[in-house]
Amino acid sequence: MSNLRFIDKTSASSVSSISLTDCFSADFDVYKIHVVMDGTTTNKDIRLQYINSSGAIDTTANYSIGAMFMSSYTNFIELRYNSQSSHLVTGYNYDGGTGIEYTIFNPYSSSLYTGLISQSSGAYNSSGVKMVGTTAVGLHLGKTSMTGINIIPSASTLKDIEVKVYGIAVT
Amino acid sequence: MPYIGEQVNNVKANKGLYTPNEILQLEKDGNWGGSLELIAEQNCSGNTTLEFTSIKEDIYDTHFIEFIGLESGSNMYNEIRVSNDGGTSYETSNYDRSVQYMSANDGGTFGENRFDGTDRFSLLAFSTAGSPLSNNVYLHNLGNPNLYTHLTSRSTPALTWVYFGSQMYLVAETINALQILNNASATWTAGKVRLFGIKQ
Numbered sequence: 001m002s003n004l005r006f007i008d009k010t011s012a013s014s015v016s017s018i019s020l021t022d023c024f025s026a027d028f029d030v031y032k033i034h035v036v037m038d039g040t041t042t043n044k045d046i047r048l049q050y051i052n053s054s055g056a057i058d059t060t061a062n063y064s065i066g067a068m069f070m071s072s073y074t075n076f077i078e079l080r081y082n083s084q085s086s087h088l089v090t091g092y093n094y095d096g097g098t099g100i101e102y103t104i105f106n107p108y109s110s111s112l113y114t115g116l117i118s119q120s121s122g123a124y125n126s127s128g129v130k131m132v133g134t135t136a137v138g139l140h141l142g143k144t145s146m147t148g149i150n151i152i153p154s155a156s157t158l159k160d161i162e163v164k165v166y167g168i169a170v171t
Numbered sequence: 172m173p174y175i176g177e178q179v180n181n182v183k184a185n186k187g188l189y190t191p192n193e194i195l196q197l198e199k200d201g202n203w204g205g206s207l208e209l210i211a212e213q214n215c216s217g218n219t220t221l222e223f224t225s226i227k228e229d230i231y232d233t234h235f236i237e238f239i240g241l242e243s244g245s246n247m248y249n250e251i252r253v254s255n256d257g258g259t260s261y262e263t264s265n266y267d268r269s270v271q272y273m274s275a276n277d278g279g280t281f282g283e284n285r286f287d288g289t290d291r292f293s294l295l296a297f298s299t300a301g302s303p304l305s306n307n308v309y310l311h312n313l314g315n316p317n318l319y320t321h322l323t324s325r326s327t328p329a330l331t332w333v334y335f336g337s338q339m340y341l342v343a344e345t346i347n348a349l350q351i352l353n354n355a356s357a358t359w360t361a362g363k364v365r366l367f368g369i370k371q
Contacts, residue, residue, distance in 0.1 A: 133337020
């Protein structure tokens with residue numbers, strides 16, 4: 001029996017954001033989130049926000065991330081963003097789609113920062129469709145109990161997206 | 172009604188009470204137990220390639236592959252090719268790759284390995300003769316005929332190097348078989364490969 005426990009999922013065909021509420025609780029400290037999606041013909045990065053225990057999307061300037069833009073066609077690029085209203089650049093997306101896996105640590109805790117590790121592979125248009133991956137580490141410096149997530153694109157919309165949340169059981 | 176302890180798929184930490192019939196039905200529906208389903212496991216010893224030809228791509232949109240302690244008598248790294256015809260043939264073009272490597276040695280370097288259009292997914296993380304090599308791999312959208320296949324991977328340290336990265340097969344089609352191979356065409360002497368589906 002695996003320790004990966006399905007919690008919830010949601011999907012949408014064309015939206016400006018997609019949320020899953022009440023997926024974090026005191027039952028798990030570590031979560032896996034898998035995202036698969038198609039893409040519109042606009043280059044965009046995929047961003048992650050948390051939803052607090054009041055059900056509101058947290059847009060405080062508490063999101064930090066260090067990421068590597070890893071493309072197949074040009075040199076890798078270091079990306080650093082502090083004091084943002086979301087975790088930027090957790091994936092790139094274009095027509096052809098993207099797959100992302102997030103690992104989130106201690107989101108429900110009100111005494112610890114919420115940690116993030118993510119890895120993605122996505123389509124990106126640069127004189128033709130290429131592959132752009134990201135590997136990122138992030139921290140939300142709010143010490144706020146979070147109960148859900150909200151995923152947004154930097155431009156255009158999210159097309160045919162599915163989000164699934166799992167808890168890592170300690171048993 | 173028997174008490175069987177905590178129901179393992181529950182989100183909340185309640186104490187489940189289930190009848191035997193309910194348990195049987197949950198098991199039949201695939202909802203009893205964890206969310207990582209072992210689809211197949213193969214031993215590497217004595218083989219130069221492995222093929223997974225029943226991968227349940229119509230059920231799972233995310234797969235997970237564990238490469239566990241693969242060894243050979245050669246320097247090698249592990250690779251994957253995809254098939255759109257159930258394993259009759261394997262695709263040899265349209266793979267993009269970007270992999271970062273990091274050295275744990277004093278004075279060691281970090282660097283990038285990338286290819287724009289190559290003939291397979293290369294997980295890298297070199298293994299010398301007789302030393303084991305392990306990788307974790309996620310594959311997304313294998314069964315979706317409208318999307319490319321996306322891969323992310325991480326390796327355990329090998330020769331003090333760690334590799335992680337992203338790859339993509341740039342043909343929108345259904346992938347229904349996977350081939351595991353290594354760059355040296357070496358015969359493995361140890362190790363196993365496990366293919367999982369992430370339940371949804």
